[in-house]
Amino acid sequence: MAMRIITLTTDFGTKDWFVGTMKGVILGIHPEALVVDITHDVSHGDIRGGAFALAASYPFFPRGTIHLAVVDPGVGGSRSALVVQTADYLFVGPDNGVLSWALRQEKIKAIRKLENEKFFLRSISQTFHGRDVFSPVAAHLGKGVAVEKFGPAQKQLVTLLWPKPRRTRREVAGEVLYIDRFGNAITNIRSEFLDGFDRASCRVFLRHKAVAPLKQFYGEVPAGQVACVTSSSGFLEIAVNGGSAAEKLKLNVGDAVEVRRALHQKSSSP
Amino acid sequence: MAMRIITLTTDFGTKDWFVGTMKGVILGIHPEALVVDITHDVSHGDIRGGAFALAASYPFFPRGTIHLAVVDPGVGGSRSALVVQTADYLFVGPDNGVLSWALRQEKIKAIRKLENEKFFLRSISQTFHGRDVFSPVAAHLGKGVAVEKFGPAQKQLVTLLWPKPRRTRREVAGEVLYIDRFGNAITNIRSEFLDGFDRASCRVFLRHKAVAPLKQFYGEVPAGQVACVTSSSGFLEIAVNGGSAAEKLKLNVGDAVEVRRALHQKSSSP
Amino acid sequence: MAMRIITLTTDFGTKDWFVGTMKGVILGIHPEALVVDITHDVSHGDIRGGAFALAASYPFFPRGTIHLAVVDPGVGGSRSALVVQTADYLFVGPDNGVLSWALRQEKIKAIRKLENEKFFLRSISQTFHGRDVFSPVAAHLGKGVAVEKFGPAQKQLVTLLWPKPRRTRREVAGEVLYIDRFGNAITNIRSEFLDGFDRASCRVFLRHKAVAPLKQFYGEVPAGQVACVTSSSGFLEIAVNGGSAAEKLKLNVGDAVEVRRALHQKSSSP
Numbered sequence: 159m160a161m162r163i164i165t166l167t168t169d170f171g172t173k174d175w176f177v178g179t180m181k182g183v184i185l186g187i188h189p190e191a192l193v194v195d196i197t198h199d200v201s202h203g204d205i206r207g208g209a210f211a212l213a214a215s216y217p218f219f220p221r222g223t224i225h226l227a228v229v230d231p232g233v234g235g236s237r238s239a240l241v242v243q244t245a246d247y248l249f250v251g252p253d254n255g256v257l258s259w260a261l262r263q264e265k266i267k268a269i270r271k272l273e274n275e276k277f278f279l280r281s282i283s284q285t286f287h288g289r290d291v292f293s294p295v296a297a298h299l300g301k302g303v304a305v306e307k308f309g310p311a312q313k314q315l316v317t318l319l320w321p322k323p324r325r326t327r328r329e330v331a332g333e334v335l336y337i338d339r340f341g342n343a344i345t346n347i348r349s350e351f352l353d354g355f356d357r358a359s360c361r362v363f364l365r366h367k368a369v370a371p372l373k374q375f376y377g378e379v380p381a382g383q384v385a386c387v388t389s390s391s392g393f394l395e396i397a398v399n400g401g402s403a404a405e406k407l408k409l410n411v412g413d414a415v416e417v418r419r420a421l422h423q424k425s426s427s428p
Numbered sequence: 429m430a431m432r433i434i435t436l437t438t439d440f441g442t443k444d445w446f447v448g449t450m451k452g453v454i455l456g457i458h459p460e461a462l463v464v465d466i467t468h469d470v471s472h473g474d475i476r477g478g479a480f481a482l483a484a485s486y487p488f489f490p491r492g493t494i495h496l497a498v499v500d501p502g503v504g505g506s507r508s509a510l511v512v513q514t515a516d517y518l519f520v521g522p523d524n525g526v527l528s529w530a531l532r533q534e535k536i537k538a539i540r541k542l543e544n545e546k547f548f549l550r551s552i553s554q555t556f557h558g559r560d561v562f563s564p565v566a567a568h569l570g571k572g573v574a575v576e577k578f579g580p581a582q583k584q585l586v587t588l589l590w591p592k593p594r595r596t597r598r599e600v601a602g603e604v605l606y607i608d609r610f611g612n613a614i615t616n617i618r619s620e621f622l623d624g625f626d627r628a629s630c631r632v633f634l635r636h637k638a639v640a641p642l643k644q645f646y647g648e649v650p651a652g653q654v655a656c657v658t659s660s661s662g663f664l665e666i667a668v669n670g671g672s673a674a675e676k677l678k679l680n681v682g683d684a685v686e687v688r689r690a691l692h693q694k695s696s697s698p
Numbered sequence: 699m700a701m702r703i704i705t706l707t708t709d710f711g712t713k714d715w716f717v718g719t720m721k722g723v724i725l726g727i728h729p730e731a732l733v734v735d736i737t738h739d740v741s742h743g744d745i746r747g748g749a750f751a752l753a754a755s756y757p758f759f760p761r762g763t764i765h766l767a768v769v770d771p772g773v774g775g776s777r778s779a780l781v782v783q784t785a786d787y788l789f790v791g792p793d794n795g796v797l798s799w800a801l802r803q804e805k806i807k808a809i810r811k812l813e814n815e816k817f818f819l820r821s822i823s824q825t826f827h828g829r830d831v832f833s834p835v836a837a838h839l840g841k842g843v844a845v846e847k848f849g850p851a852q853k854q855l856v857t858l859l860w861p862k863p864r865r866t867r868r869e870v871a872g873e874v875l876y877i878d879r880f881g882n883a884i885t886n887i888r889s890e891f892l893d894g895f896d897r898a899s900c901r902v903f904l905r906h907k908a909v910a911p912l913k914q915f916y917g918e919v920p921a922g923q924v925a926c927v928t929s930s931s932g933f934l935e936i937a938v939n940g941g942s943a944a945e946k947l948k949l950n951v952g953d954a955v956e957v958r959r960a961l962h963q964k965s966s967s968p
Contacts, residue, residue, distance in 0.1 A: 163455060165448065171879035172442070172712070175755035176930075178705065178736035182759035185703060185734070189760070194455070196448035202880055203940055215445035218559070219452035220459070231940055234915025234927075284915040286930030289758070339441035340472055375504025375554040387504075390446075390556030400473055400501055433725060435718065442712070464725070466718035485715035488829070489722035490729070609711035610742055645774020645824040657774075660716075660826030670743055670771055 160302045161248075162192045163219060167212045167227040167256075168288060169200040176286065180293040183279065187297035194219075203231040205256050206411070209318055210336045210344075213259035214391040216247060225260070226296045227251040234284035239272040239291055240315060243305050250296050252287070255318035262320060273309030323347045329363075329418040330355075334411050335393070341402025343409045344395045347417065349388040355419050362386040362396060363416040369407060370396055372417070386417070430572045431518075432462045433489060437482045437497040437526075438558060439470040446556065450563040453549065457567035464489075473501035475526050476681075479588055480606045480614075483529035484661040486517060495530070496566045497521040504554035509542040509561055510585060513575050520566050522557070525588035532590060543579030593617045599633075599688040600625075604681050605663070611672025613679045614665045617687065619658040625689050632656040632666060633686040639677060640666055642687070656687070700842045701788075702732045703759060707752045707767040707796075708828060709740040716826070720833040723819065727837035734759075743771035745796050746951075749858055750876045750884075753799035754931040756787060765800070766836045767791040774824035779812035779831055780855060783845050790836050792827070795858035802860060813849030863887045869903075869958040870895075874951050875933070881942025883949045884935045887957065889928040895959050902926040902936060903956040909947060910936055912957070926957070 164184060170176040181193050196215050200208040208229035216225050230237075230252045242249040242257060244264035249257045250272075272291060275282075277298045279290040295308060323332035323346055332347040352360070352372075361368040370384040372394075379385040381400040384407065389395035394417065396403045403409060434454060440446040447468050454461050466485050470478040478499035486495050500507075500522045512519040512527060514534035519527045520542075542561060545552075547568045549560040565578060593602035593616055602617040622630070622642075631638040640654040642664075649655040651670040654677065659665035664687065666673045673679060704724060710716040717738050724731050736755050740748040748769035756765050770777075770792045782789040782797060784804035789797045790812075812831060815822075817838045819830040835848060863872035863886055872887040892900070892912075901908040910924040912934075919925040921940040924947065929935035934957065936943045943949060 162459075165452070167445070167448075172735075172737060173739040173879040175707070175736045175751045176878075178707075178734060179755045179758040181734045182705070182755065182763070185732070186758070186760040189702075192455070194448060194451045195442075196445045197442060199443040211445045215449045215452065218449040218456070220456040223452070232917050235917040283928065283930040285927055285935075289930060338446075339443040377502050377505040387555055388553065390553040390559060395555075432729075435722070437715075437718075462725070464718060464721045465712075466715045467712060469713040481715045485719045485722065488719040488726070490726040493722070608716075609713040647772050647775040657825055658823065660823040660829060665825075 160190070161222040161224060161300050162190055163194060163223040164191055164296050164300055165194045165196050165216070165219060165223060165225045166198070167196040167200065167208055167215070167225070168198045169202050169204065169208060169229045170198050170288060172198050176288065179289050183289055183293040184297040187294055188300045191297060191300050200229050203229065205229050205231070205254055206318060207336065208256045209259040212257065213263065216260050217263070219247075221246045224248045224250065224296050224299050226292055227256045228288040228292055229256045230254065230287060233287050238312070239287065240312065241270050241272060241295060241299065241305050241308050242266060242315070243268040248299050248305070250292055250299065253316050255316045258315065258317040259320060261315070268305050269312045269315055270305050271309040271312050274307060277303070277308060321346050323351060325351060329416050331414065331416045333415055334409055334413045337404045337409065337411060340397070341404035342389065342395045342397045343403050343413070344389050344391060344393050345415050347394040347415070348392055349394060352417060355417070359420040360417050361420060362394075363418055364396075364407060364409070364413065376400070430460070431492040431494060431570050432460055433464060433493045434461055434566050434570055435464045435466050435486070435489060435493060435495045436468065437466040437470065437478055437485075437495070438468045439472050439474065439478060439499045440468050440558060442468050446558065449559050453559055453563040454567040457564055458570045461567060461570050470499050473499065475499050475501070475524055476588060477606065478526045479529040482527065483533065486530050487533070489517075491516045494518045494520065494566050494569050496562055497526045498558040498562055499526045500524065500557060503557050508582070509557065510582065511540050511542060511565060511569065511575050511578050512536060512585070513538040518569050518575070520562055520569065523586050525586045528585060528587040529590060531585070538575050539582045539585055540575050541579040541582050544577060547573070547578060591616050593621060595621065599686045601684065601686045603685055604679055604683045607674045607679065607681060610667070611674035612659065612665045612667045613673050613683070614659050614661060614663050615685050617664040617685070618662055619664060622687060625687070629690040630687050631690060633688055634666075634677060634679070634683065646670070700730070701762040701764060701840050702730055703734060703763040704731055704836050704840055705734045705736050705756070705759060705763060705765045706738070707736040707740065707748055707755070707765070708738045709742050709744065709748065709769045710738050710828060712738050716828065719829050723829055723833040724837040727834055728840045731837060731840050740769050743769065745769050745771070745794055746858060747876065748796045749799040752797065753803065756800050757803070761786045764788045764790065764836050764839050766832055767796045768828040768832055769796045770794065770827060773827050778852070779827065780852065781810050781812060781835060781839065781845050781848050782806060782855070783808040788839055788845070790832055790839065793856050795856045798855060798857040799860060801855070808845050809852045809855055810845050811849040811852050814847060817843070817848060861886050863891060865891065869956045871954065871956045873955055874949055874953045877944045877949065877951060880937070881944035882929065882935045882937045883943050883953070884929050884931060884933050885955050887934040887955070888932055889934060892957060895957070899960040900957050901960060902934075903958055904936070904947060904949070904953065916940070
């Protein structure tokens, strides 16, 4: 069955011609393809950032979409290249974890190594498999070539550790996973994780200091104030209404975040 | 009647996956849609910047185009969401003024509030109506759903003040409306506004100082020099040939600009 | 014969609405067009940067693709505007050299000046021929209008000097042509130019200092170390594994680079 939509998630940027050539290669093989950019501004070599972007976006695409993710600092080396078939999608990319946060939400049906050079460009650089390997493979998948044709089965794939939040009676402890373009700090704490907590009494702590109440939307606090809302990806997010939480609170990926229900809290609420 | 083209004007940036997910949602509903990015780099929450970008670009699209603009600092709050039908186009966005500078040039035929949840995503975040409300609505409009289906009629919409230039016998006084990526400062003075002035003798003033002559194109002044030309949007624009006027003259949105015809001007011409 | 794919290489950026309006104009004339962005982030007025991006990307597109390149500091002035037909492609742009590095690899069949205003927008600005001249011309070409219709034949075109590397028995001397988003410095030395050299013994010199060995891929040197690899465009490129060579070595376009085979080299290898 032919499929049209191919998404791209990369760290290639848009300053140069890299992404354009990937699209040229895809269209040369599969003229009906519809290429959709997720983002090309994953930080250089930031596999976790790419994995998070893919995991947050892929399920909004229709069934049959081919998701291509290339954040590939090991290009040219020994890491393998994969196509993964799930119940609803096809994923293509290097076997370095960039696909893994999307795949933990999916039912995997097949993993194949990309080894059949018939589906690559004729001449393959050692620095740009996005163009020479992954794009032509995605295009052939789009044209309906079965995953078995691309290479041998592989049992496991490289998986990035997903940091699970810890919950006690008093608090949920997690961390900052991603900082978006607005400076919102998205954590690993899914909103449902707080079920049973009285949200109005909760405070979000950063470096042992309460920094924000839990709110529904940004505008519930005055401009410039910190609020913790449920981000559109379903995770708690520390935000500043009309500003950048990352800047105001000097937040970084990996920073510890706690959500505490106020028992007899007195002096530390913001 | 089905329409294919949906334009996007947002402040979501391209660093993250936000725009990609909007396209996924649109294509899931309307597989024939052709989504065209106007820009996603409106400054964070800058409703005027978004309004200007939309007003400058929408008329270059064919009749029937659906223009979606989401600069939406009040997302999740009480602002309403709209579809506006004009003689030639459909506009979709929050009712906060972002559509208003385009609409002042259009003949409005219907304004409807977006309230029929049947046309939204099933689960709606409080932080990303671009994906959950506006994108699916645009897609359904593209498939031919009539505007009446989306919600009740609304009589007025929030309108940003359009600063009108003042003209006297001696001068036209306006202001900087927008600074583009080249550092060109686009004013609110339409070129026609100077009809009757002898352009060759005009000087453009900034903070009571003459800074530029009126020219036809950038290359009429030496590299690095200031010229005031008619921008491609039809407004006077202060530019530096091969450089940035905003930087050289420390220009900001809102700065007062005067175009004066030289009567007996002696010392202040540049 | 109608052609669908139109590529865009410009310095218009993506902050504003400029590229969006070009797409609107194209789709208004040629609704079946498929516009593909190569890049819009060529540095402001950098004709060489645009020429390199186009030359590095155009051959990855299918035959019949229309390549539109607009880096046009002389817009509004006396430079002419061109369509160039080659064996496989059509190129459209200002006659200022931006097309010339792509065309030196192509067999030119016809050069025509764009003079027939029938194929332009009705009203033409003096500052944005990308929208008013080049986009409508590309769209009409895509619909199958023959190149002869656009204007008179022109014999020559403005050509940017292509700096040829010099080779002696001991070394190949070239220069940095382009710095990409990763900080990789792409030189004018094609990899084949070193045929006959023992690569393992070669060292790359910058300002008379050896800075890098020749390698196959980035990961062959430890993170943070300099390597010289064959870039995906076929030229030698100075890179830092996981970092920016331009930053680490303070590289600029035009910097001299030598590749020397080690004869009795002792102290200067990195």
